[in-house]
Amino acid sequence: MLGSGSAGNATLLQGLEEPVLIDVGLSYREVARRLDSVGVPPDSVGAVIITHAHGDHTRSAALFSRRHNVPLYATAATKALLESTRVAKAAPVPSWGLLVCDAASEICGFRFTPFEVSHDAAAETVAFVIDTPDGTVGFATDVGTVTPVLRARFRDCRLLVIESNHAHDLLQVGPYARSTKARISGSRGHLSNESLALFVRHDLGRSVRCLVLAHLSRVNNVPEIAEMTCREALAASGRDDVRVVVSRQDRVAETVDLGAWALRQTHDALGRQVALPF
Numbered sequence: 001m002l003g004s005g006s007a008g009n010a011t012l013l014q015g016l017e018e019p020v021l022i023d024v025g026l027s028y029r030e031v032a033r034r035l036d037s038v039g040v041p042p043d044s045v046g047a048v049i050i051t052h053a054h055g056d057h058t059r060s061a062a063l064f065s066r067r068h069n070v071p072l073y074a075t076a077a078t079k080a081l082l083e084s085t086r087v088a089k090a091a092p093v094p095s096w097g098l099l100v101c102d103a104a105s106e107i108c109g110f111r112f113t114p115f116e117v118s119h120d121a122a123a124e125t126v127a128f129v130i131d132t133p134d135g136t137v138g139f140a141t142d143v144g145t146v147t148p149v150l151r152a153r154f155r156d157c158r159l160l161v162i163e164s165n166h167a168h169d170l171l172q173v174g175p176y177a178r179s180t181k182a183r184i185s186g187s188r189g190h191l192s193n194e195s196l197a198l199f200v201r202h203d204l205g206r207s208v209r210c211l212v213l214a215h216l217s218r219v220n221n222v223p224e225i226a227e228m229t230c231r232e233a234l235a236a237s238g239r240d241d242v243r244v245v246v247s248r249q250d251r252v253a254e255t256v257d258l259g260a261w262a263l264r265q266t267h268d269a270l271g272r273q274v275a276l277p278f
Helices: 028-037 061-068 076-083 086-090 148-154 168-173 178-185 193-203 221-237 258-269
Strands: 010-013 020-024 045-049 072-075 098-100 105-107 111-115 125-130 135-140 159-163 210-214 245-246
Touching: 010 028, 010 148, 020 061, 020 105, 028 061, 045 061, 061 072, 061 221, 072 076, 076 086, 076 098, 086 125, 098 105, 111 148, 125 148, 168 178, 193 221, 210 221
Parallel strands: 020 045, 045 072, 072 098, 135 159, 159 210, 210 245
Antiparallel strands: 010 020, 105 111, 111 125, 125 135
16 A cells, blocks of 8 residues: 555555556655655556546546556546546546456456445446455455445455544544535445444455555544554454554555465465464
């Protein structure tokens, strides 16, 4: 996670082929700086994938696509919204890729299957099941409620990137207008720490080994509270095998290495003592 929150979101996915960016909601300069900080030249990125049309996910997506001549993948409705802006008309995206809900797309060695989730963007918001050589990733950074579809799609994933936007009590006593609080806490708003904890307690798949908490509010949440709420839910479910990573708005989060985890599992199965990074 290069950065995640209401001020901008961008996630780097690396495999055997070209890296992929999911959302580019930070400034172009900041995305490029954070890519360089993790040893990934911006011009090595092979594709940009958009979850929905809100500015904190799309701010620099078109500029990144033009500057590095990489395709921008989005659903047809999101593409139409992005193309309708004055800036986009003046400097169009060089290449588009179409995402279709519930249909898999092969992109840079990964298989992305988007599906619609509940969020208040003007066009549909999608989450992803991402098949990688080292396991399946579930990705949902903006989701108002955990639906039966999301529970089913995420059950067999190894890694989940999922929203933990606000603490219920902090939102209620916070500075936002009542209408904004209602939107955030509604079924088409943002997932709370408490709602995520319910999902963890009752619906977390047995194959999940890591949870990355995403899109934390800087006004209505505290990273330590989000992490504690998630860990308490894991403990209540007897899931001491699950790692928790908290994404940040102002810096790159720690890397999750699925390949190293898969190797460790193989060694453990053979009865060897290993000490590998996750």
